Amino acid sequence: MAIDIAISISGVLMIAAAIGAVLTRSLLVSIILSGGVSLIASLVFLLMGAPDVAMTEAAIGSGLTTIVFLYAMARSKQTDDEDADERMEITSEGSGGAS
Amino acid sequence: MNILELLGRINPVAASGSVVVLVGLWGVLARPNLFKIAIAFSIMETGVNLVILSVGYIRGRTAPILDSAADAETAVRTMTDPVPQALVLTAIVIGLAVTALMLSYVVRLKTAGGCSSVEAHGDEKW
Amino acid sequence: MMRKVLVVLAVLGFALALLPLAYEAGVAGKPGDLASAYLDRSPKDFAAANVVTAIVVSYRGFDTLGEVAVLFAATAGVGALLTRKRMGPSATGGKRTESTEILRTAAGLLTGLLVMFGAYIFLHGHLTPGGGFQGGVVIATAVLLNLLAAPRSHLAHGAVTVVESLSGAVYVALGLLGIYLARGFLDPRALPIGKIGALASAGTIPLIYSVIGLKVGAELSAILDALKGDRE
Numbered sequence: 001m002a003i004d005i006a007i008s009i010s011g012v013l014m015i016a017a018a019i020g021a022v023l024t025r026s027l028l029v030s031i032i033l034s035g036g037v038s039l040i041a042s043l044v045f046l047l048m049g050a051p052d053v054a055m056t057e058a059a060i061g062s063g064l065t066t067i068v069f070l071y072a073m074a075r076s077k078q079t080d081d082e083d084a085d086e087r088m089e090i091t092s093e094g095s096g097g098a099s
Numbered sequence: 100m101n102i103l104e105l106l107g108r109i110n111p112v113a114a115s116g117s118v119v120v121l122v123g124l125w126g127v128l129a130r131p132n133l134f135k136i137a138i139a140f141s142i143m144e145t146g147v148n149l150v151i152l153s154v155g156y157i158r159g160r161t162a163p164i165l166d167s168a169a170d171a172e173t174a175v176r177t178m179t180d181p182v183p184q185a186l187v188l189t190a191i192v193i194g195l196a197v198t199a200l201m202l203s204y205v206v207r208l209k210t211a212g213g214c215s216s217v218e219a220h221g222d223e224k225w
Numbered sequence: 226m227m228r229k230v231l232v233v234l235a236v237l238g239f240a241l242a243l244l245p246l247a248y249e250a251g252v253a254g255k256p257g258d259l260a261s262a263y264l265d266r267s268p269k270d271f272a273a274a275n276v277v278t279a280i281v282v283s284y285r286g287f288d289t290l291g292e293v294a295v296l297f298a299a300t301a302g303v304g305a306l307l308t309r310k311r312m313g314p315s316a317t318g319g320k321r322t323e324s325t326e327i328l329r330t331a332a333g334l335l336t337g338l339l340v341m342f343g344a345y346i347f348l349h350g351h352l353t354p355g356g357g358f359q360g361g362v363v364i365a366t367a368v369l370l371n372l373l374a375a376p377r378s379h380l381a382h383g384a385v386t387v388v389e390s391l392s393g394a395v396y397v398a399l400g401l402l403g404i405y406l407a408r409g410f411l412d413p414r415a416l417p418i419g420k421i422g423a424l425a426s427a428g429t430i431p432l433i434y435s436v437i438g439l440k441v442g443a444e445l446s447a448i449l450d451a452l453k454g455d456r457e
């Protein structure tokens with residue numbers, strides 16, 4: 001029974017983090033909050049008796065996925081604001097094309 | 100049917116996992132920024148893994164790892180269901196690979212001069 | 226306006242689809258027949274203490290083989306999309322900043338520890354929680370730490386490719402060994418089972434999980450390196 005209550009509280013925290021990640025305007029905050037959702041999910045996996053899955057989710061969800069998002073944002077020169085609708089300028093040598 | 104019975108029937112893991120899936124789905128459908136869509140997809144994957152694993156949740160039992168040969172006799176009575184855990188294990192790793200592939204598409208699109216809103220690419224549909 | 230109504234309808238439809246799992250099905254009282262059979266027979270058949278490892282590697286070994294193939298396809302896709310030839314010259318123009326001294330020192334101290342920890346996790350996959358996927362991710366984290374600490378460097382692409390291909394070949398070879406020496410493909414009884422709880426037990430399960438760990442670690446490192454940029 002106590003574990004059920006702990007899982008429910010963690011579930012509420014997870015939902016709050018997920019809603020925050022979708023609603024916020026800044027992309028960096030959104031990425032960190034999605035890492036937070038994975039971390040709390042890993043805690044829930046541990047509470048329900050699945051330590052293998054908890055290890056995998058903690059390492060992949062809040063470790064590598066956050067890094068992959070940050071690398072992609074840096075590579076495509078995305079600014080932090082979600083609603084900014086900018087384009088990247090094309091370099092003069094062209095971008096390779098579909099040769 | 101009093102309120103405690105009602106609450107006792109709800110699977111807490113499946114309930115929170117379902118709400119996370121719904122929040123992720125709403126994020127995918129309602130937000131135009133490409134990165135926001137990718138983040139919402141990642142949240143949806145976490146929710147789906149929670150829902151799949153909730154099938155194997157049994158109250159008051161421990162992890163399916165045996166300590167010695169003596170444990171093997173009582174294993175069926177004291178351990179949670181190991182089959183959904185094996186399925187979710189591979190699903191999590193594949194989720195990361197698919198997220199990386201999605202993001203590499205976004206990077207290619209943006210460096211080829213596209214803009215970061217999905218509305219502007221509407222003419223790419225059939 | 227129409228679009229918002231459709232979005233709300235889609236979310237409500239999904240909610241109705243997920244409702245039976247959350248409420249009606251409830252919490253199970255005991256494991257099903259298949260799960261009870263796996264829990265019962267795993268120590269007798271394979272002497273593997275970690276039942277989830279026994280299921281992932283041998284009872285459901287084909288699923289793991291398919292998953293490794295999907296991971297390979299996704300890595301190949303990321304690598305093919307982000308080569309330097311297609312993306313033109315590097316967007317930053319080569320003005321990479323240096324990393325701070327804390328990061329460089331910490332990377333030097335932690336790399337050996339992380340690689341050893343990852344190897345420990347996938348070698349003991351049949352005894353403790355853990356296994357190939359977790360150990361592979363820890364090794365990829367060690368590679369990532371070095372990529373962050375030295376921004377001008379990049380991965381030794383040839384070595385990573387050789388490790389990944391050899392691991393995949395050894396995985397299939399160990400599975401074929403099961404056909405000749407035991408009762409089927411990916412049957413771990415090709416090597417002697419041993420006593421439950423010992424390191425050298427459970428037949429070929431530790432070997433299979435180790436090569437899976439190396440393969441997953443190599444593939445995730447290749448994904449990170451492709452996303453980082455400056456690959457030729």
